[in-house]
Amino acid sequence: MSERLRHSDTVLFARILRDVRPYWSHLTGVLCLSLLSIPFVLLSPVPLKIAVDSVIGDHPAPDLLAVALPQTILTSRESLLFVVAGLVIVISLLHLSQLMCTGRLRTFIGERLVLIFRTKLFEQAQRLSIAYHDAKGAADSTFRIQWDAPHIRYLMLEGAIPFITACLTLIGMIYVISRISWQLALVALTISPVVLLISQAYRVHLRNLAHNLTELESSTASVAQEVLGALRVVKAFGREEFEGERFGRRAGDSLEARIHYEAAEAVFSFVIGISLAAGTALVLFIGARQVQAGTITLGDLLLVMSYLLQLYEPLRLISEIIGRLQLHLASAERAFSFLDEVPDVPERPGALGLRRAHGAFIFRNVSFAYSTGRAALQGISFEVSPGTTVGIMGATGAGKTTLISLLMRFYDPTSGQILLDGIDLRDYKVADLRAQFSVVLQDPVLFSTTIAENIAYSRPSAGHDEIVKAARAASIHDFIERLPEGYRTPVGERGMSLSGGERQRIALARAILKDAPIYIFDEPTSAIDIETETTIINSIEQLRRGRTTFIIAHRPTMMRNCDIKFQMEQGVLRVEAT
Numbered sequence: 150m151s152e153r154l155r156h157s158d159t160v161l162f163a164r165i166l167r168d169v170r171p172y173w174s175h176l177t178g179v180l181c182l183s184l185l186s187i188p189f190v191l192l193s194p195v196p197l198k199i200a201v202d203s204v205i206g207d208h209p210a211p212d213l214l215a216v217a218l219p220q221t222i223l224t225s226r227e228s229l230l231f232v233v234a235g236l237v238i239v240i241s242l243l244h245l246s247q248l249m250c251t252g253r254l255r256t257f258i259g260e261r262l263v264l265i266f267r268t269k270l271f272e273q274a275q276r277l278s279i280a281y282h283d284a285k286g287a288a289d290s291t292f293r294i295q296w297d298a299p300h301i302r303y304l305m306l307e308g309a310i311p312f313i314t315a316c317l318t319l320i321g322m323i324y325v326i327s328r329i330s331w332q333l334a335l336v337a338l339t340i341s342p343v344v345l346l347i348s349q350a351y352r353v354h355l356r357n358l359a360h361n362l363t364e365l366e367s368s369t370a371s372v373a374q375e376v377l378g379a380l381r382v383v384k385a386f387g388r389e390e391f392e393g394e395r396f397g398r399r400a401g402d403s404l405e406a407r408i409h410y411e412a413a414e415a416v417f418s419f420v421i422g423i424s425l426a427a428g429t430a431l432v433l434f435i436g437a438r439q440v441q442a443g444t445i446t447l448g449d450l451l452l453v454m455s456y457l458l459q460l461y462e463p464l465r466l467i468s469e470i471i472g473r474l475q476l477h478l479a480s481a482e483r484a485f486s487f488l489d490e491v492p493d494v495p496e497r498p499g500a501l502g503l504r505r506a507h508g509a510f511i512f513r514n515v516s517f518a519y520s521t522g523r524a525a526l527q528g529i530s531f532e533v534s535p536g537t538t539v540g541i542m543g544a545t546g547a548g549k550t551t552l553i554s555l556l557m558r559f560y561d562p563t564s565g566q567i568l569l570d571g572i573d574l575r576d577y578k579v580a581d582l583r584a585q586f587s588v589v590l591q592d593p594v595l596f597s598t599t600i601a602e603n604i605a606y607s608r609p610s611a612g613h614d615e616i617v618k619a620a621r622a623a624s625i626h627d628f629i630e631r632l633p634e635g636y637r638t639p640v641g642e643r644g645m646s647l648s649g650g651e652r653q654r655i656a657l658a659r660a661i662l663k664d665a666p667i668y669i670f671d672e673p674t675s676a677i678d679i680e681t682e683t684t685i686i687n688s689i690e691q692l693r694r695g696r697t698t699f700i701i702a703h704r705p706t707m708m709r710n711c712d713i714k715f716q717m718e719q720g721v722l723r724v725e726a727t
Contacts, residue, residue: 158376161478164485167306168266175258176305182251183314189244194455196236202448204230255570267298270484278493279559280519288371293487296370297363308477329449330439333432340428344421351417354636358413359479362406369399382481405515410476429454494558496579503581507570508535508697510556515565517551525551527720529565533713538698540708543717549701552717553669556699557583587665591672593656595647601636603655607663615662622691623658624684625651657688668698670707 159243169176195211202208204226210218213231222228274282274290282290327334350645374382376392383392426565436450445453510533516525525548541549545708554560555567558574567574574582587607595603604619605611611619617635620626628651632638640655670689686706689698700707708714716723 161481162304162309164339165301165481168269169188169262169301169305171265172258172262175254175261178308179251179254179258179306180313181449182247182254183310184317186244186249186251186314186337187318189240189247190318191321191325192240193244194452196233196240197455198448198452199236200230200233201451202446204233206446206448208446208448243701255306259306262305263299263302266301266484267294270294270298270487273488273490276492279554280493281490288373290708292370293366293484296366297480297484297487300477300484303477304481311621326453329453330436330445332439333436333453336428336432336435337432338491340424343424347417347420347424351413355410355417355475356411356479358406359476360482362403362410362476363479363483365399365403365406369396369403372396372399494561494579497575500578501572501576501581503569503585505576506585508537508585509568509570510531510667510697511566511568511571513568515555515562515567516561517555517563523602525720526555526562526722529722531634531713531715531722533697535697537712538693538700538710540711540714541699541701541717542703542708542714547717548720549669551701551720553671553701556667556669557586557588578682585665586667586669588669589653589656589659589660589671593652595640595652595655597639597641599634599637599639600632600655603640604636604658604662607659611662616658619658619662620655622661622687623654625654625658628654653685654688657685661688661692666696668693668696669701671701672697672703 160341199210199214203210210229217300218232222232270290271294274294277290323334323338348600372392372395376396383389433454436445436453436654439445440447512529512531515526516524518524529552541548541552551560554572555562558579561575569577569582569585596606601613601616604616608615617626619637620629629636629638640652668689689700690710692698700710700711
């Protein structure tokens with residue numbers, strides 16, 4: 150079996166059925182409505198047979214009409230013709246009504262299935278560790294959420310249900326044809342194994358092409374997201390042309406993969422079409438000989454040929470579903486592999502809850518290396534008492550931010566232990582542990598919403614007065630009040646409508662509002678002016694009292710009141726008591 154084809158169609162469909170269990174009743178409704186098309190498909194050629202045999206020809210009307218209609222109509226060719234025309238309209242109206250109802254229900258269920266699956270993928274993306282996203286990139290997860298998720302709708306509503314309907318339609322038509330002429334039914338069936346064997350042979354090849362296509366399209370999306378996310382840097386260095394060429398190369402590879410897949414699918418459809426045409430020609434040849442011999446009527450032959458075309462239509466649909474599903478199955482397989490990813494920072498069974506930490510930390514011979522093998526921290530050991538302010542200095546890449554990331558379990562140590570209040574961090578519930586920290590980053594992250602909602606992001610239940618109090622403590626209230634919409638002012642994407650200092654003070658207000666027992670300030674003043682730095686330092690001085698605080702900084706002004714200063718050099722820690 151191909152390396153890419155990790156799961157069979159049956160295994161994937163079984164998993165999908167488990168995931169859509171809450172909507173089984175709705176899917177059953179769609180299936181039942183779809184099955185109503187079978188009698189309409191079987192009845193649609195009947196008026197033609199009656200017209201040929203009983204209106205144009207001299208054969209008696211079918212028994213069902215003889216029972217339902219008075220003899221005066223049956224003996225009048227003109228009246229019978231009106232009946233036949235009416236039957237065409239009635240059957241069409243009923244069939245179209247069935248299709249309309251099925252379509253509306255299919256749309257509703259399909260969108261709900263996509264919503265459920267997309268939500269599961271999004272929740273999994275949040276569960277996965279920072280290390281996973283560092284390695285894979287955010288665009289890959291985004292592509293799976295946005296583009297792989299909808300394929301579950303196609304698999305269930307345009308794959309499984311039409312497949313079942315086509316199979317039952319096929320059985321019904323074979324039965325009807327066999328009642329007219331078992332020889333013709335037998336000839337029609339001889340082509341079925343050929344079509345199914347061709348479909349099976351192409352299945353693996355199409356799945357491999359589909360996997361390659363989705364991976365290349367995800368890579369193309371990654372380039373676009375990366376460039377647009379760093380557009381200021383791209384423009385500042387005049388790299389628009391280079392990035393355009395890079396995107397063009399990736400998009401070109403995706404285009405070639407798409408053309409290759411479509412070409413393979415076209416060849417597959419061509420082979421299926423030729424096989425079905427051969428079967429049709431053989432049935433027509435034998436059927437015409439039977440009409441000449443008087444074994445069946447011309448109406449019977451027309452009915453058989455009409456059924457045959459519709460017989461081969463579900464057979465064609467079955468083969469096309471097997472082929473087309475490979476692209477959808479490849480996307481579903483990618484989505485399931487994403488859901489199966491195990492977080493690098495797992496929560497242990499029976500993990501301990503944590504309401505409010507005291508803030509005592511112990512590092513015991515802690516080392517950490519990234520997945521690339523690069524050692525970031527080496528044998529670090531120290532203790533921090535509750536309420537201590539710890540300053541961490543060092544050159545870029547020395548391991549300062551990695552050390553802080555370990556505190557919040559964005560990563561786990563490669564070796565050693567980190568204890569909070571005497572208990573290993575890995576023994577706490579992850580959500581409870583991270584609830585103990587308020588963080589202000591060097592590059593503050595704001596969301597595309599209002600200032601008030603950004604401040605309240607750390608504590609959504611906070612009232613307006615509490616938000617204003619936090620803003621005053623961060624020395625940003627007066628600025629907000631001068632804005633036309635005040636606290637309801639939108640900040641734009643990533644807060645880019647504000648200056649760096651304004652974003653930093655809003656982030657500080659957010660940290661203050663959380664009122665956590667442990668604070669982390671990661672280079673909070675490195676990108677702002679001296680006046681704003683002084684304002685933020687004064688706010689931090691008030692904030693850190695009675696709380697364990699970690700400060701990463703380059704400027705000595707941030708370190709002057711630290712109880713302990715750490716000097717980091719290439720992942721090695723040197724402690725200086727002050």
